[in-house]
Amino acid sequence: MYSFREISKDIYWVGGSDKRLSRFENLFPLPKGVAYNAYLINDEKTAVLDSVDASISTLYINNVKKVLDNRDLDYIVVLHLEPDHSATLRELLVNYPNATVVINQVGLRIFKQFFGDICKNVQIVKEGDKLNLGKHELEFVFTPMAHWPESMMAYELSQKILFSSDAFGAFGSIDGALFDYEAGNNFDLDEYRRYYANILGKYGQRVEAAFAKLDGKAINIICPVHGHVLKDKIGLILDKYLLWAQYQSEQKGITIAYASMYGNTKDAAFLLANELAINGVTNIDLFDVSETDISYIISSIYKNTHFALLSPTYNLEIYPKMRALIDDMKMLTIRNKKAFIVGNGSWAPVVTEKISKEVSELQNVEQIVKALTIKSALDDSTAKEVRDAAKIIAEDIKNS
Ligand code: FEO
Numbered sequence: 001m002y003s004f005r006e007i008s009k010d011i012y013w014v015g016g017s018d019k020r021l022s023r024f025e026n027l028f029p030l031p032k033g034v035a036y037n038a039y040l041i042n043d044e045k046t047a048v049l050d051s052v053d054a055s056i057s058t059l060y061i062n063n064v065k066k067v068l069d070n071r072d073l074d075y076i077v078v079l080h081l082e083p084d085h086s087a088t089l090r091e092l093l094v095n096y097p098n099a100t101v102v103i104n105q106v107g108l109r110i111f112k113q114f115f116g117d118i119c120k121n122v123q124i125v126k127e128g129d130k131l132n133l134g135k136h137e138l139e140f141v142f143t144p145m146a147h148w149p150e151s152m153m154a155y156e157l158s159q160k161i162l163f164s165s166d167a168f169g170a171f172g173s174i175d176g177a178l179f180d181y182e183a184g185n186n187f188d189l190d191e192y193r194r195y196y197a198n199i200l201g202k203y204g205q206r207v208e209a210a211f212a213k214l215d216g217k218a219i220n221i222i223c224p225v226h227g228h229v230l231k232d233k234i235g236l237i238l239d240k241y242l243l244w245a246q247y248q249s250e251q252k253g254i255t256i257a258y259a260s261m262y263g264n265t266k267d268a269a270f271l272l273a274n275e276l277a278i279n280g281v282t283n284i285d286l287f288d289v290s291e292t293d294i295s296y297i298i299s300s301i302y303k304n305t306h307f308a309l310l311s312p313t314y315n316l317e318i319y320p321k322m323r324a325l326i327d328d329m330k331m332l333t334i335r336n337k338k339a340f341i342v343g344n345g346s347w348a349p350v351v352t353e354k355i356s357k358e359v360s361e362l363q364n365v366e367q368i369v370k371a372l373t374i375k376s377a378l379d380d381s382t383a384k385e386v387r388d389a390a391k392i393i394a395e396d397i398k399n400s
Helices: 056-069 091-094 105-115 188-215 234-245 264-278 294-303 320-331 351-360 381-398
Strands: 005-008 011-013 016-018 034-036 039-042 046-051 076-078 100-103 121-124 130-132 137-142 154-156 159-164 221-224 251-256 284-288 304-316 335-345 362-366 372-375
Touching: 005 076, 005 221, 011 264, 016 056, 016 091, 034 056, 046 304, 076 091, 100 105, 100 264, 105 121, 137 188, 188 234, 188 294, 221 234, 234 294, 251 294, 251 381, 264 284, 264 304, 264 335, 264 372, 264 381, 284 294, 294 304, 294 320, 304 320, 304 351, 304 381, 335 351, 335 381, 351 362, 372 381
Parallel strands: 046 076, 076 100, 100 121, 159 221, 251 284, 251 304, 304 335, 335 362, 335 372
Antiparallel strands: 005 011, 011 039, 016 034, 039 046, 130 137, 137 154, 154 159
16 A cells, blocks of 8 residues: 655655554653655656654555555665654665665764664755755755754755754644644644654754754755644744743643542632633633643743642652652753742641742742642632732733
């Protein structure tokens, strides 16, 4: 079976999707699956850009063979070595042993770590080098740490197509809608944000540096390795990436993440949300950290100007699921936010201070209201403190 599509003259999508994988990188839930895009240029010379995850290797090899129609493959361009794009390289080389692997120096080192010395022909490229295929020519743009150190993009000069590797991708399978304009209401910006925040979020400065290198290049089509091929929504996604790379929030709003064993801390979270709404806040995302995967909460925090963390004390520590969220926030270098903290505890409510310390280590994150401590359950006094805090936070959100 084969299933490929022409993207532009001589340029084909030869990738596919996986709806069975439950977690990307064995970590991030994939309720809508994931796409592994690879591309083929069928010119005087032939070139494949990247391979795919092992789960769709047969489809990929069939697609390449069908497009090439008995022609040989001249080049295998390797933009990124993470196995979701490199797992089928060995099989591709078995089918096309004469192909030259076009790769950068760092990429070759990683290639050999995965595959050993299986390459007969290698062409090392440097920043700005060009690969002429006939009517089409690829220029290489190095984008280290977007997503790995060897990551690079290829810019096709004649039709102004950017092969962007992991950048500008999204979670979600290609359900027929290869191009963004074919997705209609299924185009899911939330899955672009969740992908960016969790996969590339730590490397915002590197993503910004990649942007600088693309400045001045006209782009008609973006071909990422995940998500839709971008044509109509290039402006939207580039604008969002610029915000995300600079750790700027997209909207006035608040992410409330709570942990709760028996419902008492949950009551405080819902009271806070209700009071914020009463005070005019419209963008409120409320999550139970035991129920919602961290990747969604991180994505929401990226989007909103404010966040609130509410947690019980657990073994004289932060409740483990809240601890995991905070660790992830620190790893991904969440910054430029306003925060509010509520801790709970029945005999030693140390969590308030512990979360405050963790949050103080985030860059440019300010607590706009003094952190509150609940003893076991809200009473009239602590409920009033939550209501008063909500008024201040709502005002701050409005003015942000
Ligand atoms: Fe989609 Fe960094 O691999």
